[in-house]
Amino acid sequence: MADRGRTSLKERVSGLGDHVRNSQVWTSIFRPGSALRADSGDSPRNRAYVVMNNVLYHLHPVKVKRRGIKVSYTLCLGGLSFFLFILLTVTGIFLMFYYRPTSPQAYFDMQALATDVAFGQLVRNMHRWGAHVMVLTVFLHMTRVFYHGAYKPPREFNWVVGIILLLLTLLLSFTGYLLPWDQLALWAVTVGSNMGGYVPVFGRQVSFALVGGVQITADTLLRFYVLHVLFLPFIIVIFMAVHFWRVRKDGGISGPL
Amino acid sequence: MADLPEHLLKRAAEARAKAEGVPVEQVLAEMKGEAPAAAAPAAAAPAAAASQGAGRDLDADSAKFGVPRPLLERAMLARARRDGTPVPQLVGAGAPAAAAAPAASAAPAAAPKAASAGPPPGVRTQRLLTVVKANAIQGTTREPQDKVNVWPHLLAIEFVALISMLAFLTLLSALVDAPLLEFANFNQQPNPSKAPWYFLGLQEMLAYFDPMLAGVLIPGFGLAALAFIPYVDRNPSVRPSDRKLAISLYTVFFVGASILTIFGSFFRGPGFNFTFPWRDGIFFDDLLTILE
Structure with missing residues (x-):
């Protein structure tokens, strides 16, 4: 009750992390799909971005035949x-x-x-x-x-x-x-x-x-x-x-x- | 023509309504009716010419010339508007109410030349002839396939394979040293002296055949034959049961090359003479550090 209005150290640290990851510098380096971005997460869209937005991975298509990669x-x-x-x-x-x-x-x-x-x-x-x-x-x-x-x-x-x-x-x-x-x-x-x-x-x-x-x-x-x-x-x-x-x-x- | 997208149809109708000065709904109804809008007016021109004069029976003309009635109607109206003549009286059933309206609005085009001077400013007169459904330029057949995302399905496999290979090589390199013999000496040829292992199959053949044959013709033609496989093998099937000859030939090549290489590596001793590795030892310098 007494803590209301104050931010704990943990919140400050995570707030700083979010701030860095949402900064222009950070988002300009790590393109969508990178696991280091704030908006990373497992979704079909991000799975496609992982391949499309990486210079190494985009040798690959976004999708491949399931049986072809066995x-x-x-x-x-x-x-x-x-x-x-x-x-x-x-x-x-x-x-x-x-x-x-x-x-x-x-x-x-x-x-x-x-x-x-x-x-x-x-x-x-x-x-x-x-x-x-x-x-x-x-x-x-x-x-x-x-x-x-x-x-x-x-x-x-x-x-x-x-x-x-x-x-x-x-x-x-x-x-x-x-x-x-x-x-x-x-x-x-x-x-x-x-x-x-x-x-x-x-x-x-x-x-x-x-x-x-x-x-x-x-x-x-x-x-x-x-x-x-x-x-x-x-x-x-x-x-x-x-x-x-x-x-x-x-x-x-x-x-x- | 039958399945024009609705929005295209509407756009075309609006443009035409604007150009002709008739309500959009009417044009739309006309277009959606029995008449294909794309039919060229030129085709209807003779019919229109024939239908000059009062009292045309368009149904009869339609049957006579094989031109749909709405086209004849349109041609007739257009002709009347161009020449500034009154619209001929229609005879027969189904004289459309629509016919009257364009005639009334044809007043601006009363002067014979006015119509050919072009549309009023700001009016687009292009019309939709047809809609061509786009196909890919490269002929990729799109059949429904069971596909998965490269990430994570393929990249995970590749990562494991890569790490395994790296681990294997690191371990091997930590355990087995690459050979380094004495300083290169031009005056002292070791006995036996062997080529790198992947050429030992060729060197083995040198023991049987003329150098020209074993060292040049066989590898040369072998390589050319390998390269030409896709152009020689016209069999379209990829099922092993359909490719018995091709698979047999390649297997002969594969096993033959392997046997020759193994033979040259392990069963050839001093003077490149035959030897048993378990009797006289292995003369394979790449593995020196393990053998010693």
């Missing part, structure tokens, strides 16, 4: 491939801070990653195992799509884009393979790039351009490095954009059998 149908393989690409980008940027693509510094930097850099070995491991897993998930994604017949009209061209993405994934992995500049890297890439020389007509020229000579040298290291960290990611991002866009334009996730 885990047993997609196995999440395409999404996981994309996630692994992002993870490899993040860990790769970390590694770039500690790596010089010259001989013999490249090898010393690998040793330093294992001994001197905080979490260096862990991040390098994640980068390497993540790359292997990505080759697997991309290949399995292709297999999944084939068995579901999801390449049939109107999705023919997106299948072709997917094959290009598989090829680019292999090339990314292959160019990264040389960078540790140890015996494993050198000779695995030697074996791999020797095959390129057998390509008829222009095989030798392509091999010469990629390797930067008739055999692998320290120049090859720089070439593969640029291909690995800049050129191929640039290309693959373009094809990934087309791939995702076509998924939407061709009618979303393909229907179940």
Whole structure:
């Protein structure tokens, strides 16, 4: 009775929270649908806003076929491939801070990653195992799509884009393979790039351009490095954009059998 | 034409009533009546020409020319108004009361040229010809489907998958180190030296075939064949029971590639000669840190 007219501390704190969340600054940053807004809540409208008003989520449509998103149908393989690409980008940027693509510094930097850099070995491991897993998930994604017949009209061209993405994934992995500049890297890439020389007509020229000579040298290291960290990611991002866009334009996730 | 939206009909009637100077209700009644408003007056012109002179039996004309009677009526009135001549007397049943009213209000158009000079200022003369129902430009068929919101149904699944993969990779990376052998030495080739594991299927084929065939033609044509699958496979069905050949072929490819890769990875030792991994050990450098 005596408290009438006075605001308690709790009310003041919650009042301050509401004030901040209703402020112009706050509402300009967090668009409708964000869980951080004062007007957030579970409603069909807000569920749609969550997707529409978020730069990451709006790769997705607002609604999808219920049976198309069953885990047993997609196995999440395409999404996981994309996630692994992002993870490899993040860990790769970390590694770039500690790596010089010259001989013999490249090898010393690998040793330093294992001994001197905080979490260096862990991040390098994640980068390497993540790359292997990505080759697997991309290949399995292709297999999944084939068995579901999801390449049939109107999705023919997106299948072709997917094959290009598989090829680019292999090339990314292959160019990264040389960078540790140890015996494993050198000779695995030697074996791999020797095959390129057998390509008829222009095989030798392509091999010469990629390797930067008739055999692998320290120049090859720089070439593969640029291909690995800049050129191929640039290309693959373009094809990934087309791939995702076509998924939407061709009618979303393909229907179940 | 039959199912014009009410508001469009009303708007058209109002515009016409304003242009012709007749009550809206009358025009509306005319439009809602038996006559389709969109029929071109040009079609009725010969009929109107034929119906010059006093005493027209519009019902007879209608039967003769195959033009609906209300159209003939309208054409006749319009013609009379344009030429400034009196409206012909109608013979036969159903001479409408409506016919008199426009005739009376045709006075402003008494001068022959006045009508062709255009409508009075401020009067819109466009008329509703037809309503085309809009279709999407891209041919998406809209069938009722069982759909759910992406949030939370899909995003929750993706989040769990993503976190699981991250946890798996972190755990794996904490337990197993990536291999790092000695410094690259151009003068000392390790034995065996193997390509990265995803190329070991190809390297395995090199053991059987000419390099040109195993290293170039088979992977080259294989990749091209993969890319052309959608254009070669014309079978529209996605049911496995309808796609036995396609599924068989892909399964052969998948199993074959897997066997070759596993073989190249684990069953090839020094000199890339055949070996049993349980007898001579595994020669697979990527797993060195576990194997040791």
